[in-house]
Amino acid sequence: MEQSEKQIEELVIAYLSGVATPEEITMLAAWVKKNPENKRHYEQLQNLWQLSNPQFLVTDDDLEKAHAKVMGKLSLQPWYLTLYKYWQQVAAVLLLPLLILSAYFYFRNDAGKNYVAYQKITVPFGTYSQINLPDGSVAWLNAGSTLKFPTVFKKGERSVFLSGEAFFEVESDKENPFIVATDLLKVKATGTAFNVEAYKKEPVAVTMVRGKVHVQLNNEADKVSLKPGERLLYGDVNKSFEITETDPYKWYAWKDGNLIFRDDSLSYILKKIGQIYNVDITIRDPEIGMQPYRVTFEKESLPVILELMKLTAPIDYKVYEPRKSSDNRYNKTHIEFYSVKRKP
Numbered sequence: 001m002e003q004s005e006k007q008i009e010e011l012v013i014a015y016l017s018g019v020a021t022p023e024e025i026t027m028l029a030a031w032v033k034k035n036p037e038n039k040r041h042y043e044q045l046q047n048l049w050q051l052s053n054p055q056f057l058v059t060d061d062d063l064e065k066a067h068a069k070v071m072g073k074l075s076l077q078p079w080y081l082t083l084y085k086y087w088q089q090v091a092a093v094l095l096l097p098l099l100i101l102s103a104y105f106y107f108r109n110d111a112g113k114n115y116v117a118y119q120k121i122t123v124p125f126g127t128y129s130q131i132n133l134p135d136g137s138v139a140w141l142n143a144g145s146t147l148k149f150p151t152v153f154k155k156g157e158r159s160v161f162l163s164g165e166a167f168f169e170v171e172s173d174k175e176n177p178f179i180v181a182t183d184l185l186k187v188k189a190t191g192t193a194f195n196v197e198a199y200k201k202e203p204v205a206v207t208m209v210r211g212k213v214h215v216q217l218n219n220e221a222d223k224v225s226l227k228p229g230e231r232l233l234y235g236d237v238n239k240s241f242e243i244t245e246t247d248p249y250k251w252y253a254w255k256d257g258n259l260i261f262r263d264d265s266l267s268y269i270l271k272k273i274g275q276i277y278n279v280d281i282t283i284r285d286p287e288i289g290m291q292p293y294r295v296t297f298e299k300e301s302l303p304v305i306l307e308l309m310k311l312t313a314p315i316d317y318k319v320y321e322p323r324k325s326s327d328n329r330y331n332k333t334h335i336e337f338y339s340v341k342r343k344p
Contacts, residue, residue, distance in 0.1 A: 122146045125278035136171040140255040143276045167252045186216040195252040207231040207251040257299035263292040284338035
């Protein structure tokens with residue numbers, strides 16, 4: 001008996017959910033083996049399922065453990081913790097799958113037309129997610145990032161477009177190079193691992209972990225090669241770049257839920273935290289902004305990070321609730337840091 005497309009989708013969902021019966025598993029396996037088109041359709045559905053059920057999510061257990069590390073119980077403003085939990089649980093778990101599945105059915109209905117269908121994945125602030133690409137490569141998207149890629153890579157190249165930050169582990173294929181395009185540059189690789197930072201209105205950075213990549217800057221002739229342990233920083237203002245040696249893990253530890261800072265200025269650290277959690281952070285006293293800070297945050301929530309910084313440096317902070325603007329939208333949460341004198 002030939003199954004309908006709807007029945008196949010239900011079988012795949014049941015199998016990936018772990019609730020399929022032995023008969024259903026046998027039926028699905030037979031269908032997948034029947035022809036290459038069936039196998040490709042299954043892999044697309046599997047990819048969508050993995051995107052809809054991201055591996056890296058901050059849980060309530062993580063939050064409670066982080067609280068215990070600071071002081072057992074934090075005294076936080078109710079609206080602030082509620083807002084954090086809302087985006088953590090609702091935006092990451094509900095909004096992302098809905099967007100992905102909506103995109104899938106849109107592209108499925110357009111099948112057969114003479115253009116390439118694309119998937120566009122956006123990860124909410126305060127979260128990060130793993131994405132399996134059509135060629136077997138893997139990308140991790142950081143908070144507030146968007147990755148656009150074709151449902152099937154065309155012959156000759158594997159191109160994706162990034163806005164935000166992502167870590168890539170690229171499947172080796174020298175005949176079909178992997179290309180990450182951003183607003184300011186392109187990264188070309190065959191089989192390698194690297195991190196790309198390309199948030200809007202910010203310099204672009206490429207950090208090498210394994211293998212080798214070529215970075216195309218202003219034009220086709222302006223290329224730079226990077227090897228493991230090197231980091232390229234490229235600015236849009238003066239069109240110049242700088243390559244330095246670094247510990248690569250510092251720059252992609254976020255994919256494991258960690259933030260690593262090694263003698264970075266407090267202003268840079270707060271800017272990075274604000275970028276990840278989508279909050280505006282300012283420093284009232286400019287002199288403390290240049291102070292070096294060395295710290296590692298392991299799977300900590302934003303409230304815990306703020307308290308840890310308060311306890312380990314001569315600083316304090318104040319949180320301002322978002323205000324509604326004239327167009328009925330709320331501004332970002334505003335956090336202001338200032339210096340304090342420690343008691344002897």
